[in-house]
Amino acid sequence: MxxxxxxxxxxxxxxxxxxxxxxxxxxxxxxxxxxxxxxxxxxxxxxxxxxxxxxxxxxxxxxxxxxxxxxxxxxxxxxxxxxxLRHDDLAPDQAGAVAATADVRAALARLSPRQRAATVLRYYEDLTVPQIAAALGCRPGTVKRYLSEAHGRLAELLADPTEEARWNPTRT
Structure with missing residues (x-):
């Protein structure tokens, strides 16, 4: 060979x-x-x-x-x-209305493709911001924005409501 x-x-x-x-x-x-x-x-x-x-x-x-x-x-x-293209006689699918679970796969799926790609390149591939910028074909500042937005979104999606209630008793 x-x-x-x-x-x-x-x-x-x-x-x-x-x-x-x-x-x-x-x-x-x-x-x-x-x-x-x-x-x-x-x-x-x-x-x-x-x-x-x-x-x-x-x-x-x-x-x-x-x-x-x-x-x-x-x-x-x-x-x-x-x-x-949808026909009016079809009932809308209610599966999308089911509450999202708090696992990482579901949370990653809810990120935009660029945010998800930047997150995977940063935390899985362990690339630096300039390397991610080169891979995505954008500026380092844009990568930082993608990572910041993804971090905030993931924190929101993966937050444990019981933990928040424990630290902030005024919220229910």
Whole structure:
């Protein structure tokens, strides 16, 4: 096995689980994470090139991030059009009205795609603000805003109401 084929084998075999975890944190769905990893590997190695395993992994992660953001953008556009296609005889789905649980997956899913990506890159990938800015193609100040907004939103979503009542007895 030579060059790029060996790089693919090493990347998929040895780093596949880490890539899957990264994808799962981005998208929040196990099956979608598998698809994201597979699509990134196919795109990265569609044209054989000369990359080391480390360079290839960074490239695959970048592809995964871009694909996640592109998919989120497409879904948002589709969600604006979808109500126009709904038939009046169908009852609205009440599943969305169920109260959200206080787990991290649900909280991450409620962040904007950019906030979620910045949060995953910061706290999972342990990147610095300038590195995140380079990965997202924006300025460091924008990354700081995404992280601050995400932190506030996560704190709000994950707050324990009994803990707040204990510290602030005037609130019920």
């Amino acid at each position: 030579g060059g790029w084929a060996q790089t693919v084998a090493v990347l998929a075999g040895e780093r596949g689980a880490a890539l899957k975890r990264y994808a799962f944190l981005l998208c929040g769905d196990d099956a979608e994470a598998d698809d994201l990893v597979q699509e990134a590997l196919v795109r990265a190695f569609a044209k054989p090139g000369r990359r080391s395993a480390e360079e290839a992994e960074a490239y695959v992660r970048r592809i995964m991030l871009n694909r996640f953001l592109d998919t989120a953008r497409r879904r948002r556009a589709w969600s604006r059009i979808r109500p126009l």
